[in-house]
Each structure stands twice: as C-alpha cells, then as structure tokens.
Amino acid sequence: MKKLKMKKLISLLLTLTMILALTACGAKETGKSQDESDLNYVKSKGKLIIGYTNYAPMNYTDENGVFTGFDTELAILTCEKLGVEPEFVEINWDTKEVELNAKSIDCIWNGLTIDDDRKAKMEITQPYVKNAQVVLVKEGTEYNGTESLIGKTVVAEQSSAGEKTIMADENLKKANYVPKTLQTDCLMELKSGTADAAVLDLTLAKTMTGEGTSYEDIVIVDYLAEENYGVAFRKGSDICAEVNKIFDDFLADGTMAALAEKYGLELAE
Structure with a gap:
C-alpha cells in the first residue's frame, strides 16, 4: 500500500515537473516574440502595410484611376530600400492609432502632423514636408x-x-x-x-x-x-530609424526635392 502511494506521488511530481518545464518554455518563446524587432517582423512578412486616407496630394487616385501622391511615391521608394513590398490599406483616420497598435497596419503614411501627443504614443520620423x-x-x-x-x-x-x-x-x-x-x-x-x-x-x-x-x-x-509632417510607426519601432536614414539619402541625392516639386510641396527644414 505504501509502495503504491509512493508511486502515485512520484508520478504526480513528474507530471508537475513536465508542466512547469513546458510553461517555462512557452514563456521563453513568448518573450522571444515580444522582443522581436519591428523591422524583422515586417521583413519576415515581406511587406510594409501602409495606412492612408484619400488625401491629395499625399495619397489619392488621379483622373486616370492611378493611385499616386507624394507619400505614395515616397513610400514605394522607401520600401525598395527596406527590401519589402508596400501594401496600401485605406483606414479610418479617427482609429489610426488603434489599427497601428493592433498590427492591422505597420505605419501611418498620410500627411501626419507631428505633435507632442502623437510623439508620446508613436515612433515618428524626422519632419519631411511643411x-x-x-x-x-x-x-x-x-x-x-x-x-x-x-x-x-x-x-x-x-x-x-x-x-x-x-x-x-x-x-x-x-x-x-x-x-x-x-x-x-x-x-x-x-x-x-x-x-x-x-x-x-x-x-x-x-x-x-x-x-x-x-x-x-x-x-x-x-x-x-x-x-510638419512625419511617418508614424508603433512606439519603440526600429523601422523608424531605418526610414530616417533613407530619408537622409533621398534628401542628399535630390529624390525628395524632385517629389516635392512634382506635387507642389515644400520640404521641412
């Protein structure tokens, strides 16, 4: 009888040990997922989901039915540099931050005004348009x-x-x-x-x-x-710093100035 109770106790302890080990393993995997960079997350998908609204001259469909605009062209060129495909998703401007944090979109690229409140909630690039x-x-x-x-x-x-x-x-x-x-x-x-x-x-x-x-x-x-306008990413996103580097390159080689002239805009100083 004592031997039977001992076997049951050992079996129970082994089961608990296995449960704890699996839980710890799961926690580590979850932690790994949480710690993954936003840039790696986007690159693993192979695309950057861009939230926008119909807003000329930043993102709009022209008289020929072509989706275009300053931000549209700039985003396409930036995605080429990042090595991902752009995917444009029309959003409700009033819920843009909710969609960003829910990962329905990866950024808000649509003539977003930079202010302190938004900077506190999102990672925003350097100013690029006045x-x-x-x-x-x-x-x-x-x-x-x-x-x-x-x-x-x-x-x-x-x-x-x-x-x-x-x-x-x-x-x-x-x-x-x-x-x-x-x-x-x-x-x-x-x-x-x-x-x-x-x-x-x-x-x-x-x-x-x-x-x-x-x-x-x-x-x-x-x-x-x-x-000034900026592009917004999730708070703490490492994509923002990469995009800033690309913007610097586009300013240096005249790409940004050419787009501003095309759409009648003035670049931020």
Whole structure:
C-alpha cells in the first residue's frame, strides 16, 4: 500500500515537473516574440502595410484611376530600400492609432502632423514636408479673422490637426464646429453651402481648390498654424530609424526635392 502511494506521488511530481518545464518554455518563446524587432517582423512578412486616407496630394487616385501622391511615391521608394513590398490599406483616420497598435497596419503614411501627443504614443520620423492649417470660405464671403466665424458653422476632419486648431482658437471655439470623416467632405460642405468655413491642411487646400478644380469658388483666407509632417510607426519601432536614414539619402541625392516639386510641396527644414 505504501509502495503504491509512493508511486502515485512520484508520478504526480513528474507530471508537475513536465508542466512547469513546458510553461517555462512557452514563456521563453513568448518573450522571444515580444522582443522581436519591428523591422524583422515586417521583413519576415515581406511587406510594409501602409495606412492612408484619400488625401491629395499625399495619397489619392488621379483622373486616370492611378493611385499616386507624394507619400505614395515616397513610400514605394522607401520600401525598395527596406527590401519589402508596400501594401496600401485605406483606414479610418479617427482609429489610426488603434489599427497601428493592433498590427492591422505597420505605419501611418498620410500627411501626419507631428505633435507632442502623437510623439508620446508613436515612433515618428524626422519632419519631411511643411504644412499649415488654413481657413477656407466661399469666394465673396466677408472674412476679418476668426472672429468672423463666431456662431457660424465650421468644419474640419475629425481627429485632425484642423480640429485641434479650432479647439485652440478662442474665436473658433465659439463657432458651431461639425467634424467630418474626410477633408474632402469638408470641401463638399463648403461648396454646397452647408458650412460657412473649413479648417484644412494647406497641402490639400492648394491642390483641391482654385482654377481648374472642382472647387474653383473656394478660397484660402487665413493661415492659423504652421506644422510638419512625419511617418508614424508603433512606439519603440526600429523601422523608424531605418526610414530616417533613407530619408537622409533621398534628401542628399535630390529624390525628395524632385517629389516635392512634382506635387507642389515644400520640404521641412
């Protein structure tokens, strides 16, 4: 009887030992996965998943149905240097950080304004393009500074730099602010007369308004904030440093300047 109990005890101890060993092994494997660099993760897939929205002149489909833009071309050239294929995925700008952290995308490459809040949450490249937040109205609209818009309907893209600019301006805070999904939606609201003004990126405003565009009667009347664009990766991602090196090469060999000239943009200093 004692021998039988002893055998059961030994068997139980052996089973527990094996369970602990397997658990430890699993923990090590998990740790290895967690410690893997973001660059190795992307290279193992063979592609960089790029989150974007339809935003001319950065990422858009032209009149011939070709997907193009400054950021689109720059991303393709950068991926060649990284040795991976670019895969462009259209995202909801309002949930961009959620998608990035969930690894639905590997970066946000779409005229992303660099600010302290975003730098705290994501790994962002050096600035590469200048931008500003501008006020647009229908031609002929009387405008004497943001005070003119108190009580008026003002639109901007939700969670954008334009929205932040509105919230930071004492006069625009007193406007009837209506967030829209896309900056192009804001232009449509202005054109239809359902909005009195819009606060948008200068880069988009220059491309989408004026002679020869669908918004010839929309004009820029004010500059509110200057800013710079960067590409955002997951916090701590080592891809960011590699992309910065590639950007330096593109600045040195004139690639970046040629793209800026092609799309009517000004490079960051």
